[in-house]
Amino acid sequence: MFGRGETHRLLGLGIIGVLLAGTMGVVPLASALPPAGAGDPPKAGAGQTASAAKPVDDQQVRMLAEALDRAAMMVRANLYQRVEEKVLIAGAIRQWYQAIDAPLPERIVQQLDRLPNTPRDRVHLLMEIRRQLRDHPRLRGTQSLLVGLQGFTQATEGHCSVTWRRSGVMQAFSVELDFGVGLELEGWTGSRWTAYQWERALALRRYPPVGYIGDVPAPEQLSAPIHYPWRVRRVIPGSPAHFAGIQKGDVITHYRGIALTPENVSRLFQEWAYAPMTFDPVTGRPLSPACHLTIQRGRQRIELRIAAQEQYQAECVYGVRRDGDGSWDWWLDRPERIGYVRLGPLELHAPLQLRAALEELQQQRCRGLILDLRWCPGGYVQSAIEVASLFLPANTLLARMEYPQVRVGPPASAELRELRTLPHPPLCPQLPLVVLIGPETLGGGEMIAAALRDHNRCWLAGQRSAGRAALQTLIGLDVAELQLRVSTGLMFRPNGQPRHRYPDSQPADAWGLRPDPGWEIPLEAAARLELFRQLESFTLRLPSSREASPLDDPRSDSVRYTTLQLLRKHLEKLSSPAPSSRGP
Incomplete structure (x- = not known):
């Protein structure tokens, strides 16, 4: 929908599932981390220190620091209120420490207070601190960059956030991961979905791993960005899921007749979320994928089959x-x-x-x-x-x-x-x-x-x-399909x-x-x-x-x-x- 360098303006963008939270409310930090029960790496912080982890590649650290600094310059140039790049960089560093459940050392606090606002000094400090945190599980892969960008959200009081470029026919701002049928699952957040899309694109070798820390996994090794079991947290009015009778709180136990287990949940998620698009042979219009689900509602076990149909329009x-x-x-x-x-x-x-x-x-x-x-x-x-x-x-x-x-x-x-x-x-x-x-x-x-x-x-x-x-603008970053959503006007x-x-x-x-x-x-x-x-x-x-x-x-x-x-x-x-x- 929006290419690199392009902009599009929205008003009061928010995620409906969180009580219509409004203009880019600060994203909970946990939402950027891998979901529990879906292939979590061992947690550090409780019993595992940053020094116990292996060191990180210096070239990857430099690419990460430069990507964060470029993003900070973009935000400074477009945010409706003035903010120095070093304030954003300080927010990124603070967010790294919060992500690993560690207090910000007093020495780092003093460095941030004295940090000159020059690209060289900002990048140097980012590299130094990221090296010190080493290969921490909660800052591995896409998380170093995404968690750092969440620090921008904190530093701007919610007026800057990161998202993935939207694509496809249905451009509903209030709907992202609905599997084409109009339901959302518990444990999903926009941040997890952003991280997953980036990781999958990297696994498929579509983009260079800019800002990525660690080895790029194979597609089949990716963990689903949602919790297991699959519990419905939202049904979108006017959607196929709505008219099929799916309700909030339903638990999906089978997909395509296959029982969901902790071992296969990531594979089945990928199959459903990226089901091949089909087209109406008469009109040529895209169709939402057919869907066979088994759900548990209390003591009831219900079989649901949703036929392929033209992409729906949510009731507004x-x-x-x-x-x-x-x-x-x-x-x-x-x-x-x-x-x-x-x-x-x-x-x-x-x-x-x-x-x-x-x-x-x-x-x-x-x-x-x-x-x-x-x-x-x-x-x-x-x-x-x-x-x-x-x-x-x-x-x-x-x-x-x-x-x-x-x-x-x-x-x-x-x-x-x-x-x-x-x-x-x-x-x-x-x-x-x-x-x-x-x-x-x-x-x-x-x-x-x-x-x-x-x-x-x-x-x-x-x-x-x-x-x-605030009037918001989507600004393409130079990293895959990542975008910054920035409040540029009042x-x-x-x-x-x-x-x-x-x-x-x-x-x-x-x-x-x-x-x-x-x-x-x-x-x-x-x-x-x-x-x-x-x-x-x-x-x-x-x-x-x-x-x-x-x-x-x-x-x-x-x-x-x-x-x-x-x-x-x-x-x-x-x-x-x-x-x-x-x-x-």
Whole structure:
């Protein structure tokens, strides 16, 4: 999708499986290490010191140090806030010591404090320390570079992370390792998957081992980047796995009729994750692989066969309840003709799904709409623009951008410094609208809500949003298909107010979005988490299921229900001759 040196911009990119964690939250260190039970090397640190391990090749150490230093220069040149390369290098070194469960020696602390910010000095120190750590199992192979780059994440407070270049037809930012059928397994993280893809590419001799410490293994020697047994941690709405009835917590015991064991799990993982792509003989379109699974659910043993089919599009738009055919019912109050739509990740196809829902509501003379962005984690910039364009006039200002020091790609043009709606009339120019926001509303979700509110197009209800306003850019490294995801710009509201929340921001500062007076509906963090879990299960519940859900009663979502009551009152006011003083 993105070649070396190319860039692509996203808003509020996050991984859904971790409670929509938002813009590049700091990746847990353990996620970069080999998974337990999947071919772990003997751990050092507890009983094994770095000095007990064998020394590392000096040429490999130099290539590693130079690769890290080049990456540090890229980050310094493009990060929206100023950071010296030596600060990033210090972060990498600290992360190495954390990875091996060792305290940072006072001597190293003093060296970092006195480190001159020159390439020669930075590379020299990296080489010296990496030699001292020797061939430690937790810094072997790809881990020296990847763990070091995770130190950049720490040093930039989450505004720089490493990933692998995405490829293939399905470019869903919220989906990576789903085996083509829409499920994720426990123990998997983006960091492990990045390391595995790099190691496999090296094992297949596709790239030189830059930044790699140790001998490159053969493909069949690679350990799977997931835990054994294979337990489902997430099912993606709208996927083949969803409609096959796979549930969170299911344990996959057999793949293609073969029982999974600790001995064969890595081989079967590789077969499934890299199943050959097939194509429809009529349309020529790529097909997801056929899949035969046996799952254990409690005492039940279930055989599932998922046929090869066109690659799916994840559901990004959700309604009040599913009808018998699996489609969504969008009416929250049918007699009053008040609709409800919840927007999830801003995938490339999300605006089309939202448009279809709005067209269905309009055909049935919708009088008011609640647009729920409480768990919208952001996504593609273009998708956020298209969503806002459904409600705002053509060429309306959506956000102002600032790029303090971008050095990769062309200079920021006027078009990049201002985001505007599409040049065509909106679908819903006057439909009374309430937008629900909350602490999990991030990035692109905040951009949409801010634009609608600043142009007096909606009321904002719920709770204050997260304040994630960084625009991210993917920048190719000179190491295989590795990329840095860097926050290169900041987004401001159309009215010029800032949205970004800094680590030292205070509650009284201007960040995020606040509900309109009278529309604030507080909900504690634990209650929000439980509600989101219920929504996940409710979204995946099949029409044939007899399983009850608290959300069968609309009042169980107290924020949504209270908003409905408020909207009813305002619709009554709007139908009277006296105009409303606030909102649309």
